[in-house]
Amino acid sequence: MRRTALGTMLTLGLLLAACGSDDRADPQTDDGWEPDDAPLVEVEGTVIVADGAEPQVCAVVRESLPPQCGAGVGIEGLDPDDLDGLDGAGRDGGVLWGAARLTGTFDGERLTLTEAPAAVSGEPAGTSTTGGPIEGAVAEARDAVLDLADERDATVLGYRAVGDALEVTVVDPRGPLAAAVREEFDDGDVRVVIDGWLTHRDE
Structure with a gap:
């Protein structure tokens, strides 16, 4: 059971460079997008590359060293060298990470890059839980x-x-x-x- 990522994460990663909340497009089916129909998307987050694991861009990051992805999506077509020089870039043992803006096609599970990673657009925003009481x-x-x-x-x-x-x-x-x-x-x-x-x- 995955429910909300907020209940188990200690630190929120980079999130929500921009938000979408409309009904302008038909949603994907439970089987995902057909390859030719995979939409082009942008996302800002913490990219984590660990030896022997699929690279991920993370919306939520566990507070640890090296950082661990709490919630995110897999990445295809990433050159880890492109993370060098980006905000918050670091390396610990076999793990490389950094903050990046990514552009690519999204099939419902995985982001396939169409451009090299770029610097984030501004101050990162975390998932906000502020607001009125939930009752x-x-x-x-x-x-x-x-x-x-x-x-x-x-x-x-x-x-x-x-x-x-x-x-x-x-x-x-x-x-x-x-x-x-x-x-x-x-x-x-x-x-x-x-x-x-x-x-x-x-x-």
Whole structure:
């Protein structure tokens, strides 16, 4: 059960350079995008390259040395040498990491780079849990969102109450979890706003 990444992480990584929260595109299916239809996206996060493991760009990073990815997606086409000189770049044993802005196609599980990593655009933003108290109908909506994530083995990166609404942060604002949340709360008593870590280039 993956539920929310917030409950188990000590430190939040780079997140949400920009957010998507609209219904302008058809969501991907549970089987992912067809290769020719994989959308072009951008994301900012902590890139971690460990010997013998798939490189990852992380929305949530565990506080350790070397850092460990708490929630993120795999990367294809990465040249680790491109991380040299980027913000926060470091190396410890067989692990290399650094903050980067990545551009590539996303198939629902993995980011295939179409450009070399670039420096992040500004101050990193963490997943915010500030806001009003989560109680009553908003708390019930939060629990329902986490159940939807469990059913899809998906990760909720964060959530907070904003007035009488619930703001939820997911990896992909056009993915199956976001689509399921929109369908579940389309006519509900609580308004649920979806924010995404990935930014689609056509937004």
